Amino acid sequence: MTGLTPSIQAAWRSAHGGLLRVLQSMGLRQPEAAIESASQRFWTESHQGRGSHWRSTARFAEGDLWTRIGVRHLGMLRRAARLLDAEPAFGRVVEWGCGGGANVVQIAPVAREFIGVDVSSESLRECARQVEARCDTPFRPVLVDVRHPEAALRDITDRCDVFLCVYVFELIPSPAYGERILHIAQQLLAPGGLALVQIKYDTGAWRTRPRRLSYRFSPGNTTTYPIHAFWELAVRCGFEPRYVELVPEDELDERYAYFVMVKPDIPGGVMSSRSSGRDQVTRPNGATSPTRSAPSDR
Numbered sequence: 307m308t309g310l311t312p313s314i315q316a317a318w319r320s321a322h323g324g325l326l327r328v329l330q331s332m333g334l335r336q337p338e339a340a341i342e343s344a345s346q347r348f349w350t351e352s353h354q355g356r357g358s359h360w361r362s363t364a365r366f367a368e369g370d371l372w373t374r375i376g377v378r379h380l381g382m383l384r385r386a387a388r389l390l391d392a393e394p395a396f397g398r399v400v401e402w403g404c405g406g407g408a409n410v411v412q413i414a415p416v417a418r419e420f421i422g423v424d425v426s427s428e429s430l431r432e433c434a435r436q437v438e439a440r441c442d443t444p445f446r447p448v449l450v451d452v453r454h455p456e457a458a459l460r461d462i463t464d465r466c467d468v469f470l471c472v473y474v475f476e477l478i479p480s481p482a483y484g485e486r487i488l489h490i491a492q493q494l495l496a497p498g499g500l501a502l503v504q505i506k507y508d509t510g511a512w513r514t515r516p517r518r519l520s521y522r523f524s525p526g527n528t529t530t531y532p533i534h535a536f537w538e539l540a541v542r543c544g545f546e547p548r549y550v551e552l553v554p555e556d557e558l559d560e561r562y563a564y565f566v567m568v569k570p571d572i573p574g575g576v577m578s579s580r581s582s583g584r585d586q587v588t589r590p591n592g593a594t595s596p597t598r599s600a601p602s603d604r
């Protein structure tokens with residue numbers, strides 16, 4: 307492939323992708339465990355930032371895209387806090403799949419503590435380097451295996467205020483695996499905690515469906531969801547999705563949906579403002595009524 311011109315490479319990739327989709331529609335699929343193992347291999351072999359948003363990689367060599375990624379997501383978190391009338395200080399933040407730290411360097415300076423979870427120890431080290439060069443906020447790296455993400459719950463015992471996951475859900479082994487991550491997020495968050503989760507959406511068109519073959523060929527097209535299906539999944543996992551921001555195309559890829567969700571104070575019930583001491587809850591319909599303050603375990 308390396309000796310071919312870029313247009314021939316693109317045509318070859320497109321034909322290869324099409325062939326995989328045809329095989330899949332004929333019923334050929336890899337079992338979940340095989341895709342999980344392929345994903346674990348892909349992210350844990352030495353990669354020097356390939357696909358992991360390291361500042362030093364060719365993709366970010368020119369311009370300020372790397373900085374804009376983090377600034378954009380910090381802006382989204384601030385907007386969510388404002389719209390939900392929540393605490394503007396972020397407290398303890400956890401990012402699932404923190405990569406080379408593009409988000410961490412922007413968000414850690416306004417957080418009390420930052421926990422970065424990733425399946426790549428190389429990326430966790432790079433992320434730590436970036437955040438240490440930027441601010442004094444404590445950064446805690448947590449390494450997980452793709453096959454056992456729930457192990458993070460053993461390492462992170464303190465409740466978090468914010469759960470962030472961007473440019474990761476399209477890479478996870480399957481839509482069902484996303485349910486595991488949402489359950490983990492639910493358990494990591496304090497009651498009233500905020501989650502910002504980005505997915506790649508399925509428009510119903512053939513080429514936008516999840517892929518169950520050949521993870522390595524194109525990891526970023528592995529997992530997609532119809533927008534309403536992800537909303538319903540989040541509810542089943544105990545979240546209150548509040549709104550979705552759509553980004554049909556950005557500098558890196560296409561079809562992104564950002565879900566802003568809250569862990570309710572009472573499972574399946576109403577959501578409190580995150581500002582402890584404010585004697586109000588926000589009901590799903592947006593109305594407010596007096597109640598107890600949010601628990602102060604954060």
Ligand SMILES: C[S@@+](CC[C@H](N)C(=O)[O-])C[C@H]1O[C@@H](n2cnc3c(N)ncnc32)[C@H](O)[C@@H]1O
Pocket residue numbers: 345349357358359375402403404405406407408409423424425426429452455471472473474477478479
């Ligand atoms: C495209 S990078 C995104 C990095 C960062 N979130 C950002 O926005 O710059 C994807 C990251 O997700 C990590 N990753 C891949 N699969 C994962 C999984 N199942 N659980 C946690 N992290 C994962 C990769 O190691 C990589 O660091």
